[in-house]
Every structure is written in structure tokens, then in C-alpha cells.
Amino acid sequence: MSEQSPAAALDAATLDAADPLRHFRSRFFDPGAQVVAYLDGNSLGRPLRDTAAYLSEFVAGAWGERLIRAWDEQWMEVPFVVGDRLGQVCLGAAPGQTVIADSTSVLIYKLLRAAVAERPDRVEILMARSDFPTDRYLAEGVAAETGRTIRWLEPPLDSGVSVDLVQEALSDRTAVVLLSHIAYRSGYLADAAAITRAAHEAGAVVIWDLCHSAGALPIELDAWGVDYAVGCTYKYLNGGPGSPAFAYVAAAHQATLRNPLTGWMGAADPFDMIAPFAPATGMRRLLTGTPPVLAMQPLIAMLDLVAEAGMPAIRAKSIALTEFAIELTDGLLARLGVTLSSPRDAAVRGSHITIDHPDFREITLALWDHGIIPDFRPPTGIRLGLSPLSTSFAEVEVGITAIHDELSRRA
Amino acid sequence: MSEQSPAAALDAATLDAADPLRHFRSRFFDPGAQVVAYLDGNSLGRPLRDTAAYLSEFVAGAWGERLIRAWDEQWMEVPFVVGDRLGQVCLGAAPGQTVIADSTSVLIYKLLRAAVAERPDRVEILMARSDFPTDRYLAEGVAAETGRTIRWLEPPLDSGVSVDLVQEALSDRTAVVLLSHIAYRSGYLADAAAITRAAHEAGAVVIWDLCHSAGALPIELDAWGVDYAVGCTYKYLNGGPGSPAFAYVAAAHQATLRNPLTGWMGAADPFDMIAPFAPATGMRRLLTGTPPVLAMQPLIAMLDLVAEAGMPAIRAKSIALTEFAIELTDGLLARLGVTLSSPRDAAVRGSHITIDHPDFREITLALWDHGIIPDFRPPTGIRLGLSPLSTSFAEVEVGITAIHDELSRRA
Incomplete structure (x- = not known):
């Protein structure tokens, strides 16, 4: 990483430590080394830690034991x-x-x-x-x-x-x-x-x-x-x-x-x-x-x-995540020719932002190889989908820093 | 059970022992005591023994680790x-x-x-x-x-x-x-x-x-x-x-x-x-x-x-199963007023048969309570769906004997 100073007013570690929903992250399946930063929760959300067990219970229980009776039941x-x-x-x-x-x-x-x-x-x-x-x-x-x-x-x-x-x-x-x-x-x-x-x-x-x-x-x-x-x-x-x-x-x-x-x-x-x-x-x-x-x-x-987290808390974290992503974009990516293609006003913004640069199609594939996973949207957009219960501020920072590094390498 | 002598030319144990596909039955999930005879494979097939593990692997692998990349991959x-x-x-x-x-x-x-x-x-x-x-x-x-x-x-x-x-x-x-x-x-x-x-x-x-x-x-x-x-x-x-x-x-x-x-x-x-x-x-x-x-x-x-079993072998067992069910129906149920509503000629018959009796709606529910699971089809039909890889001849015998016993009890 070529920038050592934080580009945003608060750093990711501080934001994660203060996040009231931070404990929900451990409820998701741990993907290990294949995923460094998952920034595409709005294309495909991650499985829960218990999803496989939940499915196994379904297979062995309602399907396997009750069988056709389960339709009536x-x-x-x-x-x-x-x-x-x-x-x-x-x-x-x-x-x-x-x-x-x-x-x-x-x-x-x-x-x-x-x-x-x-x-x-x-x-x-x-x-x-x-x-x-x-x-x-x-x-x-x-x-x-x-x-x-x-x-x-x-x-x-x-x-x-x-x-x-x-x-x-x-x-x-x-x-x-x-x-x-x-x-x-x-x-x-x-x-x-x-x-x-x-x-x-x-x-x-x-x-x-x-x-x-x-x-x-x-x-x-x-x-x-x-x-x-x-x-x-x-x-x-x-x-x-x-x-x-x-x-x-x-x-x-x-x-x-x-x-x-x-x-x-x-x-x-x-x-x-x-x-x-x-x-x-x-x-x-x-x-x-x-x-x-x-x-x-x-x-x-x-x-x-x-239900446990509640929609107001989810919305609050969503806004904080996209706000942070925009701050980092302004601080690290704007001078490399990246433009923000999403609203700056949180009141009219959902839980993802899109940033544009002519090289983003190639860069997305390079990022994927390194376990940093945003989505690409034609013609030149990287879309960062920040899923409030599973995405950390650290992931946002890692992702945008990696985009910065890829762009710098090509500059 | 009120009948001790077999109603069919061959008994279920002999047929199961001679069944070249018999070893496939152990590849299905064992439902335990809740299922005595499953005779509705044509409404809902049973899970495989490995279905839950297969799903777990999918959740942890393609979904959990590859995430959105798996769509491309x-x-x-x-x-x-x-x-x-x-x-x-x-x-x-x-x-x-x-x-x-x-x-x-x-x-x-x-x-x-x-x-x-x-x-x-x-x-x-x-x-x-x-x-x-x-x-x-x-x-x-x-x-x-x-x-x-x-x-x-x-x-x-x-x-x-x-x-x-x-x-x-x-x-x-x-x-x-x-x-x-x-x-x-x-x-x-x-x-x-x-x-x-x-x-x-x-x-x-x-x-x-x-x-x-x-x-x-x-x-x-x-x-x-x-x-x-x-x-x-x-x-x-x-x-x-x-x-x-x-x-x-x-x-x-x-x-x-x-x-x-x-x-x-x-x-x-x-x-x-x-x-x-x-x-x-x-x-x-x-x-x-x-x-x-x-x-x-x-x-x-x-x-x-x-693929492992092959469709010709599957069809052969399917015919043997429905043939056996019809023999038992003729031997045990016909005299109790049950009619066969399916073709007797195996060449124009699939893998299920329907038998009719005015009491079958109630009897189906009683059978379900005892883990004997055919399907009911209005107005008066019990449908026996015999899934060649998972259904045994013993299940057919148990099922039709139970129908006989329920009818006899009500007669």
C-alpha cells in the first residue's frame, strides 16, 4: 500500500470498534483466505455461519422424516x-x-x-x-x-x-x-x-x-x-x-x-x-x-x-459504511480520475455506491484474484455493495485501498 | 396382521434379496422410526444419505468462499x-x-x-x-x-x-x-x-x-x-x-x-x-x-x-414393484371392495398405481400416523408411488397389508 495516512476522518479500526452491530459479523460463515474483503453484498449475500446446519436439519427433519406429510403439516x-x-x-x-x-x-x-x-x-x-x-x-x-x-x-x-x-x-x-x-x-x-x-x-x-x-x-x-x-x-x-x-x-x-x-x-x-x-x-x-x-x-x-438487529440500526450502519466509502473515494481515488456515480446525500442513497473509471473492468478481475470482491457494472463502474450486518469498515478500507493501488500501478 | 399366508406368488423378502438395485436403498437418508413404508416417491422423493453433506459443501464452497465470483466461474x-x-x-x-x-x-x-x-x-x-x-x-x-x-x-x-x-x-x-x-x-x-x-x-x-x-x-x-x-x-x-x-x-x-x-x-x-x-x-x-x-x-x-443404476434397470424394478403391488391388491384388497384404477398391462403403466375405496381419505390419514405413507387422490384414491431406487418390496407389502388391516377393522 502506497498511502500510509488514513484518507478519512476516522480510521476503519475505530469505526469497527464503535459499531453497535459488530458482533453480527461472527454470525456469518467465515470464508477464510479466499475472501479478503467482500464488497458485493448487494449481488449475493453471504451465508450465515448456521446456514449449512439449518439446511441439514431441514433435510433430516421435515424432508427426510416427515416427507410428503410435511406439505400438510x-x-x-x-x-x-x-x-x-x-x-x-x-x-x-x-x-x-x-x-x-x-x-x-x-x-x-x-x-x-x-x-x-x-x-x-x-x-x-x-x-x-x-x-x-x-x-x-x-x-x-x-x-x-x-x-x-x-x-x-x-x-x-x-x-x-x-x-x-x-x-x-x-x-x-x-x-x-x-x-x-x-x-x-x-x-x-x-x-x-x-x-x-x-x-x-x-x-x-x-x-x-x-x-x-x-x-x-x-x-x-x-x-x-x-x-x-x-x-x-x-x-x-x-x-x-x-x-x-x-x-x-x-x-x-x-x-x-x-x-x-x-x-x-x-x-x-x-x-x-x-x-x-x-x-x-x-x-x-x-x-x-x-x-x-x-x-x-x-x-x-x-x-x-x-429482526434481532432491527432495521433502524441496520440503516444507521449502512449510512456509515457508504459515508466512509465516499470519504475514502474522495481521499484516495478522486485524484486518480475516479468519479463518484452515487448521491452524496445519505438521505437519497441506499447501501451501495458506484464509482467509475475506464480501467475498472480489468481492475475488478484483478481484485477478485486477490480476494477483494466488489462488482462490475458496465460500462466502467465498480459497485461497492455494503451489507450492514456482514460488512466491516475495515473491508471498505481494504477494498478502496486496493483499487487505489491497482490504479496507481497502471498510472 | 390378520393374513399370515403371502398373497402374492413371491414374498417380499425373496424379491428384495433378488433385486439387483437393492444396494441403492442404503444411499438414501434413513428416516428412522417415523417412516415404516414410504409409498409416495412420485409426490416427493426422499433425500439421499449425502444430500445434507452435499448442501453443506455447496454453502461452504461455491457460495461461502467464491461468492459472487461463482456466477462467472x-x-x-x-x-x-x-x-x-x-x-x-x-x-x-x-x-x-x-x-x-x-x-x-x-x-x-x-x-x-x-x-x-x-x-x-x-x-x-x-x-x-x-x-x-x-x-x-x-x-x-x-x-x-x-x-x-x-x-x-x-x-x-x-x-x-x-x-x-x-x-x-x-x-x-x-x-x-x-x-x-x-x-x-x-x-x-x-x-x-x-x-x-x-x-x-x-x-x-x-x-x-x-x-x-x-x-x-x-x-x-x-x-x-x-x-x-x-x-x-x-x-x-x-x-x-x-x-x-x-x-x-x-x-x-x-x-x-x-x-x-x-x-x-x-x-x-x-x-x-x-x-x-x-x-x-x-x-x-x-x-x-x-x-x-x-x-x-x-x-x-x-x-x-x-446414471449409475441405468434407466433399463430402473424400469425393470419399477415394473416388478407395481406388478407386486397389483398382485397384493388382488390377493388382499379386492374382496374388501378395493378396485384397481391403473392398467394391468405393465407396458402401459408407469411407476405408480392408484386403488380406490370410499374409505380411503380417512384411511390415508390413519396410515400416515403409523408411518405408512401413500398419497391420497380425490375422490377416493390411494396412490402408491414406487420409486425404483429407494422403495423395497417389503415396503409395498407392509403398505398394502396395513391398508387391508385398516379396511378389515372398519368392515
Whole structure:
């Protein structure tokens, strides 16, 4: 390391020592020497120390011993029980409105089809060009097959969708507003409450993509009056690679919800098998196939940790981590041509930041080889995803110092 | 037990001793006293003895240590690598045509939408009233949203869809034939090769639901000229509750396949993130969301076992098991009013049989309490799913004897 003096006002050791959540770090699996600094908790959260044991217990217990009986005894309700728990701990959602199922992308398709059908006389889906590709691709597909058009918001790349930007685009043509609560690249935190209010005033319904916010900061879906929401569980909720997603449907929409994928698990009585299809009441209506019960197990364990820490403390640490990362970027990287592509105001920032430099694609691979693991986001971004319960300030310092050293070597 | 003399020509002990696959039973997790006879391998297969260790290794290795790097290193290809393996071991499918994804129901929706779009000038979807509810429900949904109608075949309940029945219904109105290879209730094994040929002669495309045949008997999708197939992995493939499903798309259909759920994992370059959506070439096109990598792990381990045993030996044992179950039914249960609702001819029978009696709903629950675990299928069926690698002849005997004893007690 070429810089010996700390670039930030406080050093990492002091910050880690003062961190009220520091003891949670020992609850995660220790990856040993292969991981020096993990800075991609918003792409794939780490397993818990107990995740493997939790899975073993599931295999030997409910699956191995109860076998098919476990469907009657508990598994038919697992999507709703875990959904309610997630709703309570992370989403500000009263019971009966959250379910675990499918993937984020499949749930976006279902919710978007359902939402569009609720506004048959309106032709526009409002989205942002900065939204994650899967949201955009799915919306383009749904628009094409339902005769709608997409109206694209074009927010600045280092920021995101402001209330004003949405207000200007809303009209009596707007059927659905589908936006990311936190932008996947910049980390911009949208004002979900105000945008939801504005959308409702214009007669539209909203779908919030919570992939980058669930588990990272307090969310109040009920209080904000949100219609629909969706998100993944493998980022800050540490569900494991490809773990199932979640969907929220406000109680007021459930009776009329039309799920286009009318599978047996969304039927009023999945085991009737003789009656013609009738949609279930409540959130079961959003299900299609057999619930991914084994794949939900790591998430179940993680929700206990999140509940124990509490969302306000998680948000406080998240802000401190991103603040520290920005200080180090300013102090160590700015003079090497690195730019910050994320908001400086913590009030409109999630738990990751993106920094840009033309060499970052190559540098990311070099860092990975040394166990320093951020993510790369095209065309030139390194994204630092700081997972409040598992990331230390020391990891942030090690990571940004390593970026500095790689850049210096190439300069 | 009230009968001391064996009801079948050979007793279970003799059959088990002569079973060339008997040593595979020790490769499954031992459930202890909670399971006396497991006769529902076609609803939920048992975990392997090594499944928990396999999962632990995954958590500590690829997930815990490689973390996000594992997506680049291996996980992006896992749906295709495991799909190809499944295709080779179980489906008679050359590489590049099978993928692991979603649930059976979600994949049926995707394939049916794609297949219907291939025949824009044809209005009928041909199905059987005896098909599993999720197939029927989804097809009704797709028919409604695409302006198609369903033409229902009405096969006898204790049998299934014959070639003649299909021939009579096929016409130049038929767009798609969607049928179960093995009927979920009767266990009837359809002549997939002949029906596929007949459908093609009529200008239709076929989708085979392989849920009850994959892993239980040899399947030759390529040789039969099948267009599309789908199936689950938690029955004879022991993937665990809610494990992801598989889909097969014959190479000839892939270039024009239109997946209505256009998520990022089905894009030509999922990590481009800037270009507009373009569908991937090959089977990636059928993907939508992030692949359920953790949830595929038990299946991966099971495919090794299936490959080791070989499908011909598995089929031979499957026939011997169902033959034995029918002998015992005839010998012990027929005089108590139980009827066989499955084919007597092994050539048209899968690996389960259904028997009917008005008291079977109650009796199933009583059996479950005693660790004897068949499945119940409305209105009055007990279904005995005999998984060739894990089920013993002794279990069949114990199960049918227990049904006899329960019925006798009530008589």
C-alpha cells in the first residue's frame, strides 16, 4: 500500500470498534483466505455461519422424516408464513400481503400483467431508463403483448427518479408506474411514499422493485399506500444464489388480482383436482407452481438476524459504511480520475455506491484474484455493495485501498 | 396382521434379496422410526444419505468462499450443465436442449405460449380431462388470453390417452397437443412416440409433461421427435420440496422460440445491461430470472445415482414393484371392495398405481400416523408411488397389508 495516512476522518479500526452491530459479523460463515474483503453484498449475500446446519436439519427433519406429510403439516403455508415474517421485519406490511415465490423476474411479469389489467383504459407504463434490465425487458414484453407503450424517464446516471420527474410524466394515460426503490447502479433512493401518492393522484397504480432496499433500510409499504412490490432475497436477505423472490399485494387489490399464470398452487383448493379452476382468495392467488420450500430455508434463518438487529440500526450502519466509502473515494481515488456515480446525500442513497473509471473492468478481475470482491457494472463502474450486518469498515478500507493501488500501478 | 399366508406368488423378502438395485436403498437418508413404508416417491422423493453433506459443501464452497465470483466461474452455466446431464441420463436428449428453471407450472405457461404462437392460424389446444390440474388450469388461462379453445379428450379414469383417442381429435384446427406422459392418477403410460408422430402428421406441435416419468423409465425425446417437454425434479429425481423444474425444447424450435417472460437471464448477454433486449440463442432464451442454483444441488447428486443404476434397470424394478403391488391388491384388497384404477398391462403403466375405496381419505390419514405413507387422490384414491431406487418390496407389502388391516377393522 502506497498511502500510509488514513484518507478519512476516522480510521476503519475505530469505526469497527464503535459499531453497535459488530458482533453480527461472527454470525456469518467465515470464508477464510479466499475472501479478503467482500464488497458485493448487494449481488449475493453471504451465508450465515448456521446456514449449512439449518439446511441439514431441514433435510433430516421435515424432508427426510416427515416427507410428503410435511406439505400438510407446514409447507403449504410456508410461502405465506415466511412472507408475513419478511413483511413484518423488513417491509412494513401487515400480515396477508406478502408471499415468497418464483424469481423477481417472474413476479414482475405477474404483477405487471395484473396491474395493467386493472387500468384497461390507460395505455402507458411509466419506467426509468436507469432501471435494472430485467424490469425493462419484462415491461417491454408486457407492453407489446397488451398493447401498451412505455414512457421512459431519463434521470441522471449518478442520481435517480425524483418526484418531480415522475410528476411531469404522469397523466391520465398512465396505467402503471414501475420503478426501483433503490437504483441498481447509482444507489439512488427514490421517495417511494411521495411517488406513490403522486401516481395515485393521477389514477395510476404503482409497483416498487425493492431488490436493492429490502433488508438494507426501513420500508413502509402499508403506510406509503403502495399497491404492489417485488424483490429478491439473495442480496441483503442472504437467501443464497437464486433464492426465491417475494411479492407484496396490498389487501385492497387482492380480490381483483388476476394472475395470468393460473397454476394449481394459485387455485382455491390445490388438492381438489376435480373442480374447474377458481382463484384462491388472498395471496395464494399469486402462486403458480409448487413453492420452493428447500430454497427458502436460508432466508428464514436470516430474517431472525435482521429482526434481532432491527432495521433502524441496520440503516444507521449502512449510512456509515457508504459515508466512509465516499470519504475514502474522495481521499484516495478522486485524484486518480475516479468519479463518484452515487448521491452524496445519505438521505437519497441506499447501501451501495458506484464509482467509475475506464480501467475498472480489468481492475475488478484483478481484485477478485486477490480476494477483494466488489462488482462490475458496465460500462466502467465498480459497485461497492455494503451489507450492514456482514460488512466491516475495515473491508471498505481494504477494498478502496486496493483499487487505489491497482490504479496507481497502471498510472 | 390378520393374513399370515403371502398373497402374492413371491414374498417380499425373496424379491428384495433378488433385486439387483437393492444396494441403492442404503444411499438414501434413513428416516428412522417415523417412516415404516414410504409409498409416495412420485409426490416427493426422499433425500439421499449425502444430500445434507452435499448442501453443506455447496454453502461452504461455491457460495461461502467464491461468492459472487461463482456466477462467472460456474453458476451461469449450471442450468444448462445440469439440464444436459438430465437430458443424457433420463430424457434421451442430446446436449443443448434441456434446462433447469422455475417450476413445472411456470414452464408449462412459457412453452404453451411459445407453442401456440408457432401455429397462429390454428385454434385448438388438445388436452385430456384426466391431466393434472395445473396443466389444465394453465392451458385454460393461455387459451383465454390467446383466443384459443381447448378440445378435451375424455379417457377412461383407470386408463389414459390412447393413440386412437388423439387421432380422432386431431384436425387442421389443432395447434398444440399438451399431454402427460404418465397420467398422475391412473399411472397410464402414453405412447409418446406414436402420439407425437400423429400430431405432427396433423401439423400440430406437442408438449409432453414428464412429471411422472422422468427418472422412472427410459424416455427418448430426440428419437420420438418431441417438440417440447417439461417436468419436475422432486418426484423420482429426488430434488427436494419445490425443487426447480426442467424444460426441453428440440433444437429445431429454438431459433424461433418466443418466451413471453423476457427477463434478463433470457437475454443474449445478461450482463450487458445497456443494449435493448435481444433473446439469447439456444436454451438460455427460455430463462427469465436468476437461476435457482442452491435449489438444484440435491438433483445434481441424484442424477449420479440414476446414471449409475441405468434407466433399463430402473424400469425393470419399477415394473416388478407395481406388478407386486397389483398382485397384493388382488390377493388382499379386492374382496374388501378395493378396485384397481391403473392398467394391468405393465407396458402401459408407469411407476405408480392408484386403488380406490370410499374409505380411503380417512384411511390415508390413519396410515400416515403409523408411518405408512401413500398419497391420497380425490375422490377416493390411494396412490402408491414406487420409486425404483429407494422403495423395497417389503415396503409395498407392509403398505398394502396395513391398508387391508385398516379396511378389515372398519368392515
